[in-house]
Amino acid sequence: MHNESKPVWWRTAFLIALGLTLAGSGMLAQAATTLLNVSYDVTRELYKEINPAFIKSWETKTGEKLAINQSHGGSSKQATSVAGGLEADVVTMNQSTDIDLLVGQGGLVAADWEKRFPFGAAPYTSTSVFLVRKGNPKAIRDWGDLARPGVAVIVPNPKTSGNGRYTYLAAWGYAVHKGGNEGQARDFVKRLFANVPVLDGGGRGATTTFTQRGIGDVLVTFENEAALIDKEVGGDKFDIVYPSASILAEAPVAVVDKVVARKGTRKQAQAYLEFLYSAEGQDIIARHHFRPRNEAVLKKYARDFPSLKLFTVESVFGSLAKAQKVHFDDNAIYDQIVIANYRERK
Amino acid sequence: MSVASATSVASPRRVLPGFNLTLGYTLVYLSLLVLIPLAAVFIKTASLSLDQFWAVISSPRVVASYKLSFGASLLAAAINVVFGLLLAWSLVRYRFPGKGLVDSLVDLPFALPTAVAGIALTAIYSANGWVGRIIEPHGIKIAFTPLGVLVALIFIGLPFVVRTVQPILQDLEKELEEASASLGASRWQTFRFVVFPALLPALLTGFALAFARAVGEYGSVIFIAGNMPMVSEITPLMIITKLEQYDYVGATAIAVVMLLASFVLLFAINMLQGWTARRSGRDR
Numbered sequence A: 001m002h003n004e005s006k007p008v009w010w011r012t013a014f015l016i017a018l019g020l021t022l023a024g025s026g027m028l029a030q031a032a033t034t035l036l037n038v039s040y041d042v043t044r045e046l047y048k049e050i051n052p053a054f055i056k057s058w059e060t061k062t063g064e065k066l067a068i069n070q071s072h073g074g075s076s077k078q079a080t081s082v083a084g085g086l087e088a089d090v091v092t093m094n095q096s097t098d099i100d101l102l103v104g105q106g107g108l109v110a111a112d113w114e115k116r117f118p119f120g121a122a123p124y125t126s127t128s129v130f131l132v133r134k135g136n137p138k139a140i141r142d143w144g145d146l147a148r149p150g151v152a153v154i155v156p157n158p159k160t161s162g163n164g165r166y167t168y169l170a171a172w173g174y175a176v177h178k179g180g181n182e183g184q185a186r187d188f189v190k191r192l193f194a195n196v197p198v199l200d201g202g203g204r205g206a207t208t209t210f211t212q213r214g215i216g217d218v219l220v221t222f223e224n225e226a227a228l229i230d231k232e233v234g235g236d237k238f239d240i241v242y243p244s245a246s247i248l249a250e251a252p253v254a255v256v257d258k259v260v261a262r263k264g265t266r267k268q269a270q271a272y273l274e275f276l277y278s279a280e281g282q283d284i285i286a287r288h289h290f291r292p293r294n295e296a297v298l299k300k301y302a303r304d305f306p307s308l309k310l311f312t313v314e315s316v317f318g319s320l321a322k323a324q325k326v327h328f329d330d331n332a333i334y335d336q337i338v339i340a341n342y343r344e345r346k
Numbered sequence B: 001m002s003v004a005s006a007t008s009v010a011s012p013r014r015v016l017p018g019f020n021l022t023l024g025y026t027l028v029y030l031s032l033l034v035l036i037p038l039a040a041v042f043i044k045t046a047s048l049s050l051d052q053f054w055a056v057i058s059s060p061r062v063v064a065s066y067k068l069s070f071g072a073s074l075l076a077a078a079i080n081v082v083f084g085l086l087l088a089w090s091l092v093r094y095r096f097p098g099k100g101l102v103d104s105l106v107d108l109p110f111a112l113p114t115a116v117a118g119i120a121l122t123a124i125y126s127a128n129g130w131v132g133r134i135i136e137p138h139g140i141k142i143a144f145t146p147l148g149v150l151v152a153l154i155f156i157g158l159p160f161v162v163r164t165v166q167p168i169l170q171d172l173e174k175e176l177e178e179a180s181a182s183l184g185a186s187r188w189q190t191f192r193f194v195v196f197p198a199l200l201p202a203l204l205t206g207f208a209l210a211f212a213r214a215v216g217e218y219g220s221v222i223f224i225a226g227n228m229p230m231v232s233e234i235t236p237l238m239i240i241t242k243l244e245q246y247d248y249v250g251a252t253a254i255a256v257v258m259l260l261a262s263f264v265l266l267f268a269i270n271m272l273q274g275w276t277a278r279r280s281g282r283d284r
Helices: A004-034 A041-062 A074-081 A097-106 A162-177 A184-195 A204-211 A222-234 A255-264 A266-275 A279-287 A293-300 A313-317 A320-328 A333-345 B002-010 B021-047 B050-057 B060-093 B100-104 B115-125 B130-138 B146-171 B175-181 B187-216 B221-225 B235-244 B249-279
Strands: A034-039 A069-073 A090-092 A124-126 A128-133 A153-156 A219-222 A239-241 A243-249 A253-255 A309-311
Touching: A004 A255, A034 A041, A034 A074, A034 A266, A041 A069, A041 A204, A041 A279, A069 A097, A074 A090, A074 A097, A074 A128, A074 B235, A090 A266, A090 B249, A097 A222, A097 A320, A124 A320, A128 A222, A128 A243, A153 A162, A153 A204, A153 A222, A162 A184, A162 A219, A162 A243, A162 A309, A162 A313, A184 A266, A184 A333, A204 A219, A204 A279, A219 A222, A222 A239, A222 B187, A239 B221, A243 A313, A253 A320, A279 A293, A309 A313, A313 A320, A313 B146, A320 A333, A320 B021, A333 B060, B060 B100, B060 B146, B060 B249, B115 B221, B146 B187, B146 B221, B175 B187, B175 B235, B187 B249, B235 B249
Parallel strands: A034 A069, A034 A090, A153 A219, A243 A309
Antiparallel strands: A090 A253, A124 A243, A128 A219, A128 A239
16 A cells, blocks of 8 residues: 555656646746737727637747737727836727827837838728618718708717717818818818717717617717627618718727837737738738728628728828827817807807 | 823723734825825826916816716715615614615615616616606606716715614614603604714715715716716816826826815815714714
8 A cells, every 4th residue: 555655646746746847838938929919999809800810820830829818998098008017019009199109108119110010000990980770760871961950960079089089080071071171171070069969988888879778860980880780789770871981090000119129029929910911810800890901802891891982080180199189189179169069059 | 100190191001902003004004005196196286387287177178077076976975865864764773575685785886887887877867768768758858967977976875875874873772762752752853853963973974975986986977977068077087088188197187176175075074073973972
C-alpha cells in the first residue's frame, strides 16, 4: 500500500507541476499576443465576427495564436478611457475627433494616423437615412419633408451622440447642396429641430423611443441601425426611406502607437486593422450593413446599399473638428438654434 | 485632584478601546474615498478664471437645469416623506397578507440598475404605455416632460424614507399613544403632538438622503426626461455634454456648483435634524 502510493503521489505532483508550467507558459504566450480593440457602441456584433476570422487568418499565416478582447461604449467616452490609460492596441471609432483626442494626449496615436491606412483610415462608412412608419403615412421622401410643420422627427441628441451630430451635419449639407447659403442652411436645420420632440442620449435610445414608445413620424439614424431595426423589430412595421443626398459618415481606425510599442504588438495590431480592408473583412462588414470600401464587395451587396448622393464632412465643413467647433461646442450654432426654437415655442 | 477631575469630565472613559485607531482609520478612509476626489474637482476648476467660471455656471441652459434638478429633487423628496411615512406606517403597524413581499419590494429601487428603472418608467408613462394611455387623453403628459423627471426621482428616493422611518416607528411605544388617548387627545392631536415629533428627525434624514440621491441621479432620468434644452435637461446631463466636448474644466465647474449647493442644503437639513432630535429628546 505504502509502496504503491508513493509513486502515485510523485506522479500526481509531476503532472500538476507540468500542468502549471504549461498553463503558465500558455498564459505568458497569450499575454504577449492579446490585442485590445476599444470601439464604439454598435460594432459589438461586427467585431464578434471579425475577430475569429482574423485570428484564423493570422494563425495560418504566422502560426501565432492571438486573443482579441473588445470594449464597447459611447465613442467619446471610450476615447476618454484610452486617453486615461486603458491599454488599447487599436481604437475603432465613429468620429475622427475621438482619435484626434488621442493624438493630443501625449501622442498616444501618431499625428498622421489618417494616412496610415487607405481611405483616410476609415475601412467602412455609413450614412444617415430615414425610418418611417409602414406605408409612409406622412409621405416623407427627402430632408425637406422633415422640416414641414406637423412632422415629428426623432433624432439622438447631437450634444451627446455621434449619430445625432451626423444627422445634423447631413441636414445642413443637404441644404448647402441644394444651393443654399449658410443662412438658408441654418434656417432649414432650425425648422427641422423645431420638429424634434425628444432628444435621446444616443442612437439606441432614439431607436427605442421611435419603435417601442411609438413617438415620431420619422427616425433619422445610421443606415446600419435602420437595417438592424428592420430585421429585429420586423419589416411589417417600418419602411426605410433613402433621401436624395446624405452625409458620408466615415468610421476611422488607428493603432495606438504608445501601447503597441510598449507591449510589442505593433505587427499584430497593424495586421488586424489591415484585415478590415481585406476581401474577407469587407464582406463581413457589408453583412453588418456598413458600407464597404471594396468595390467588388459593394457590388455584391448592392441590394442592401441603394445608391444616393453622399457628401463628405470635409467637403462641407472642412473637417469634423471644425464642425464640432462651429456647430456643437457650447453656445455654437446648434445651441443657438435650439434656444431660439425654445423661445419661439414659449 | 481638581485637574484630574477636569480631564475626566472632558474625556469620559470609553468602554471600548481604540479611539485613536478608529479615528485615524476614519480620516484616511474618508480622505481616500471622498475628500481627495472632490478636491480634484475643485483643483481642476481652479484653472478657470473667475469670469470664465461664472460664464460656464450661469449660462441660461445650465441655470434652467439647476432649477429642474434641484426643484424636482426637493419636490420628489418631499413627496417621498409623505408617502414613505404612510408606507412605513402600514408596514410597522398593520398585519396583512403579503406584508413580507411588500417590505422587500420597497428595496427594489435600491437594487435595480438605474437604466432599467428609467426604461421601465418610460415604457409605462409614455403615450402608448399602461399608465400613459389612460392619462394622456386627459392632457397630462408625464414621459418626456419635467413631470417624468419627478416621477423617476420619486421612484429612486422612496426606499430612503421608508428605511429610515421604519426602525423609529418600530421603537415607538404604543403606550405613549394610549396615554395620549386616555388623557383625552383626539387622534389628530395624538399624531400631531406625540407621534410626529418623535418621527421628525428620521423623516428629515430620509428627506436628506432621498434629495441627495435625486440630485446626482443620471441613469434613470435620462430615459424619461426627453432632454429638451431649457425644459427637461438635468444638471448631470449638462456635465455629460461638456465631457462629450472634452471640456473637462467646464464639466467640473458645474460639478462644483452642484457639490456646493448640495452640501449647503444637506448641511442645513442636518442642522435642522439635530435641532429637532434634541428637542424631542431623541439625541443620540
